[in-house]
Amino acid sequence: MISEQLVDLSRLQFAVTALYHFLFVPLTLGMVWLLVIMESVYVMTGNVVWKDMTRFWGKLFGINFALGVTTGITLEFQFGTNWAYYSHYVGDIFGAPLAIEGMMAFFLESTMIGLFFFGWDRLSKTQHLMVTLLLAIASNLSALWILIANGWMQSPVGAEFNYQTMRMEMVDFWSVVFNPDAQAKFVHTVSAGYVTGAMFVLSISSWYLLKKRDVEFAKRSFRVAAAFGLASALSVIVLGDESGYTVGESQQTKLAAMEAMWQTKPAPAGLTVMASINEAAQKNNWEVEIPWVMGLIGTRSLTKEIPGILQIKAKNRERILRGIVAVNALDALRRQRADVVAQQVFERHKADLGFGLLLKKYVSDVNQATPEIIERAVNDTVPRVTPMFWGFRIMVGLGFAMLALFGLAFWSTIKSANMQKPWLLKWALWMLPAPWVAAELGWFVAEYGRQPWTIYGVLPTHLSVSTLSVNNLYGSLAGFIVFYTALLVVEMFLMVKFARLGPGSLGTGRYQDESITHAVPAPV
Template identity: 85%
Template sequence: MIPEHVVDLSRLQFAATALYHFLFVPLTLGMVWLLVIMETVYVMTGKAVWKDMTRFWGKLFGINFALGVTTGITLEFQFGTNWAYYSHYVGDIFGAPLAIEGLMAFFLESTFIGLFFFGWDRLSRPQHLLVTTLMAVGTNLSALWILIANGWMQNPVGAEFSYQTMRMEMTDFWAVVFNPDAQAKFVHTVSAGYVTGAMFVLSVSSWYLLRGRDVEFAKRSFRVASAFGLASVLSVIVLGDESGYTVGEAQQTKMAAIEAMWETEPAPASFNVVAGINEAAQKNDWSVEIPYVMGLIGTRSLSKEIPGIREIKARNRERIQRGIVAVVALEALRTHRNDPVALATFERHKADLGFGLLLRKYVGDVRQATAEIIERAVDDTVPRVTPMFWSFRVMVGLGLLMLALFALSFWTTLKGGCAGRPWLLKWALWMLPAPWLACELGWFVAEYGRQPWTIYGVLPTHLSVSTISVNSLYGSLAGFVGFYTALLVVEVYLMVKFARQGPGSLGTGRYQSEPVHA
């Protein structure tokens, strides 16, 4: 058995690097489509201001893109260094989308981003617009394959365990690609990225307008960002409902934890807006509820129940008992591959193999698991409710605030402009961190809510890690956090520097803060 602190440190290291990386990804996903919109208007109208908008915001996009790629590379290496058994166990399935993503990220994206920056004087207007569009498509396709891999971790379809190779093997590639969880995560995640890009442009444009500089440039940028942001945040809300439905179908434990639903309620279940969560007693001391809403989101019916945590634990207790039988049969097959009795027993119980493996956290031989150990494993199958409950609600609250902001911003652009509404511009400026915070909380809910599994219901997290010394983990964790923090400081410095310079940094002679040439 691998010591628990090794597992915790490995999880912390991956979480830290992933959350750092995702500070850069959403802005890349969102800004690239804003560049497409701006350049499309330039090609259609021929007005130089739209070209300047594309080039200026593209410069900020390029800074963010470069640092996003830098922080993303180390994530894939960690599967081999910190999660070696995980890579061995599921590499046949998980490796395929990551390999395709690598080809798209390092060939498709890199090619077109180079043409975007260096092709302005070498390509015609339509050709350069095509390059910008393909850059946007490549960026989003890269995200698609990452989220297909992650969606499979949440809902492992199109694969099954082979007792002969002792690994998960792919049985249907297209089932993996069109996994409902993966598709829902993709559209929800990229829409959140679009919101992030729109908020960035809206906030920086508001800063220009508050200072009365480059007003026409800022007004146009504000208008594009408000319209794109409104459409995007509406998409996030609608697609979030779809994501909630897929979670309700595939991960009922996560759904129950998000809603602090301790008991199975009569259908349709109510939605807890806020609640006083008492995890020790497994109940809510008080709650403010909206009737029917949770049932409609989670099941899309008025008659289907959403199981509560107590019922889920009872089911999991039975699955752990059956899983013990599966583990024992698998060990017999490892000794005698052609044992017909062991094979028949394993085939009957292999769906619960992962639940039997949960006991390996506490005992080497699952046959020696006591009632107390089994109960500890049962408790492990449900993540802590309090962080799940409140993280989800802060994320939703931020989403509603952004919806209100984008709606008001878009309405003001239709009613004669935003420059005369400093309260709105200040609100937009102060809301700049909101989409990043919402995105990070969304990933926390998705990943922490999957625990104790790396592959939901299949491979427990404590069995997935490599055998690494604690000192190595502390050293690499400190190194990653230090290096990534330095990159984040560089990112913020460069983004603030060029945002302060504004479109004058282009040196066209049409804007304030133009560079002085000797």
């Protein structure tokens, strides 16, 4: 059996690298479309201020982009280093979208980023705008294929287990591509990235306005960020509702944990706003609930029930018992591939194979599983409720706070005399970290809520890891933390440096802190 410490360290290492990587991804996804908007206005109007805006915000985008690529490469390599059995077991399916991402999106993205920075004096205005547009499309295509792969881990469709090869194999590529869970995850994630980009520009522009420097530049940036951010925040909330529905369809355990719903409630279930969770007693001491809302989000109906955790555990217990039969039939097929009886038994029970494999965390032979071990495996099928419940609510609360901010900021741009209200600008400045906190919590809820599975319902996490030593994992984990922290410090230093310099860092002579002898009249 694989040691629990090895599994925990492998999970921790992947979590650290994923969370670090996702500090950079949302800003890349969001800022690139703001650059498209700004450069489009420049091409249409010829007003050089919009070109300066594209170049300045593009400089900050470029710093972030470089760090995102660096952390993303090492993240993907971990599937082969720390999760070798996972790669063997599902590589036929999981590898396809990642390979397409590399060939279709990454190379296009890498080419366009170079042309974006070095093509200003070599390309016409329209040609350079097309480069920026292709950069935006490539960045979002990259996210699409990665989230298709991740969506398949959450809801494994279009694949079947082949007992001849003892691994999962793809049977329908287009089912994988158009997996509802993957599509909902994609639109929700990229919309969150758009909010991040908008908040970044809005917050820094607010700081310029508070300092009364480069005011016209900052006002234009503020307007674009407010409008784009409002549309994006509305999209996140609407698409988050769709994501909740897909979770309710494919991962009822995750939904029940997010809602701290211990018992199945009469349809339509209410939405629990706050609760005092007692995990030991498997109940909530008290809760504040909004009637009907969760039932409408999770089932799109007034009559369909959302199962509670205790009912899900009872169902999972039955699946584990059937899974024991599947594991035994598979062992018989390993010994004799032509065993017709074993084939028939396996076909009847193969849907529960993954649940039978949960027992291998505790015993090598599933037939030796005692009722106590089976009960431990049943409890493993539900993640801890408290972090899921509060992580989700903090994320949602931040989402609505950002929606309110973007709404007021957009309204202030219509009533332009109010744009420089100090309280609004300070609020925008202090909200700068909010989209990153919300995004990291979103990934935590999605990934921690999938436990104990790497492939939901198919492959348990404890069977997915490589046979590494604990000391090697401690060493590589420490190395990743030190290296990634150094990269984060470098990015923060560069971001703060160029944000403080402002558009004056372009050296055009049109902005504050530039030599007056090089001043160029500002366009009207």
